[in-house]
Amino acid sequence: MLEITDLKKHFPIRGGVLPKQVAAIHAVDGVSFNIERGETLGLVGESGCGKTTLARTVLRLIEADAGTVRYMGRELLKLNRKEMRKVRLEMAMVFQNPGGSLNPRMTVADIIGEPLDIHNLARGDERKRRILELIERVGLAPFHMYRYPHEFSGGQTQRIGIARALAVNPKLLVADEPVSSLDVSVRAQILNLLKDLQKELGLTYLYISHDLSTVEHMSDRVAVMYVGKLIELAPVKEIYNNPQHPYTEALISAIPVPGQRASKKRIILKGTVPTPIDPPPGCRFNPRCPYTKPICRRVDPELIEVKKGHFVACHLRK
C-alpha cells in the first residue's frame, strides 16, 4: 500500500554572523520500508530517533529532502498541492497530546466537522448525521456534540481526536504515541477502540510508540529506528523472540515486566543516544554496542534480509 524508499529529511542549523548553514540534524537518514494494506506496522525507537519526523514526512506535513513515497502506485512527493489534498483524504493522523491537538474554542461537533468542511464532504443535515455517527463510533454520546474539549477527560479527548481523524474516511491512519499520555485503565480503552476500528473499517495503521509492550499488542510487524536509521524490521513475534540487532535485543531486555524482579538477563547499554547532528561514523550504534568490530566504526551496515521478512542492519548478521 505504501512503499517508502531511501527517505531523507535533514533540518538545517543556521549560525554565524551571516546566517548560513553550519550543520544539519539528520532526523531521517535513508529509510526504506513498506506498509501492507490492512496491517499495523509498529515503529519504535527512543526519543529523538526520528520516528515522528518519518511519519510527518510520509504524510508530507513536512517536505522530504530525498527519497520516494509511493502510495497505491502514486509518487506522493511529486504531487502538487491540489493532488496531495485529494490523497490526504485517505490518510489521517492521531496525535500524542489529545488536549493540545484540539482547538479549545471549537465545539466537538465543529472539530469533527472541520475536515468535512475543508474537503467539502458533507453539508447541512448530512454533515450533522455524519458527525453523530462518528461520535458514537468512538464511544462518545450524542450530547457531547456541543461541548468544548476542556470538558473532557484525557481518554475522551483522544476519542475526539480519533473521530476527527476518521471523518475523511481514511484508509491509512498514523497514530503517533496515541496512548502515552493516558492512564493505564484508559489506555486499554483506546487500544481496544483502535483495534475495533481497524477490523470494522479495514484500516491500515502506522503505530508509533516508544512503549514496546503496547507496540507488541497492536502490531503485525515492527520496525526499530535508531538515530535516523531503520535498523531492524520483522514480524512482531519474530522481533520479540528472536531480535537480531544488538540494539533491539537490549531494548527488549530493558522492558520492565510487572510482577518480576529483574531476574532475567538484562543488557544495560552504556551511554546515551548520540545526537543526530553529528552521528558517529559507521554503524550509529557502535559506541554503545557490546559487540563492536573494527568494520562497525567505518562502514554503515545496510538493511538486509536475514530470514524471510526479517530485515536487519548489522555487520554481525552477514
Next chain:
Amino acid sequence: MGEALLRTNGLKTHFFTAEGIVKAVDGVNLRINKGEALGLVGESGCGKSTLALSILRLIREPGKIVEGEIWFEGEDLLRKSDEEMRNVRGAKISMVFQNPISSMNPVFTVGSQIAEAINLHQDVQKHEISERVVEILDKVGIPDPSERMKDYPHEYSGGMTQRAMIAMALSCNPRLLIADEPTTNLDVTIQAQILELMKALREDFGASILLIGHDLGVISEISDRIGVMYAGKLVEYSDLAGIFEKTKHPYTQALLESIPRLGTEQERLLIIRGTVPRLINPPSGCRFHPRCDHAMKICSEQEPPLIEVGQGHEVACFLYS
C-alpha cells in the same frame, strides 16, 4: 515483620478549593520498614504524590494535612516545628522528582547544588565538600565527575540529570528516599540504567525507598512490597507475589488485566468501565464500587476497612470480610 521506619496513621490531606474540598489523601495507613523498598502505584490523581509530599510536609495552600500522624524514627513529623522539619528534609528523608531538569536550579552548577545540600546538613570542612561531591557523582555513574561537576544542568542529558538528582538526594545518607516517578520521562534504555543504579545504591546506602509510579513493571523491579492506591485510599498492600499472584482487590485485578503483557496474545484488553472519580465528591462507601463488577449492596453504604487476608497481605474490600 521488620522494624518500621515510617508509619502513617489515618493520614488525611485535603485541598480546600473554590469548588469544594478535594480529599486527595483520605485516611491512609502506610508502613515502610527499615531497609525496605515500598512501591506505591495508582493512576493519576489517586493521591500518591500528595501522600509523598505530605510525608515531607511540603503541602502548600490550599492544601492541608487535616488529620493523622506520621511516625518517623519514633517521632511524629506533624508535631515538629518548621525549623525541625528542615533538618529532616534532605538529611533524613530526601526526594527525587519526576522531572529532573526542572528540579535543578539552571543558574548554578550541578556540583554547587550538591555541595549546598551537603553544607546545609552535614558538618563537613569546606575543602572536603568538593571531594564529597566528586565521590557521590562517581557513585551514581557520572563519567569524569571532577570535570562534569562544573557543568550546568542544561549541559546534562535527561538520564544524567536524574543521576545527579539521585546523587543530591543521597548526599546526606538519608534513611528514606522518596522517588516520585523517577524514570517516567526517560527512554527505555536509560530507564533500565537508572533502575539498575537505584538497586545498587539501595544495597550500598541501606536506605529505605518509597517508589511512586504508575508503571507496574518499573515498580516491581525495585519494590519488596507494593501498595495500590485508588481515589485517595490504599486498597491493597502486599509483597510482590501477593499483588501479582494472589491478587485480591477487584481494582488491582482490573489494573493488571488492562496492561498489555509481553509474550502473551490478548486480542482485547480488559477495560475498567467508567473513569477515575473526582475527589471533590467521591462515591459513597467503597470508592471503586461504581466501576466494580463484584459490587454488592454494602459496598455503596459502608467504607471497607483495610484488613489482613494473608501473611502481610492487606486489602480493603467487602468480598474478603
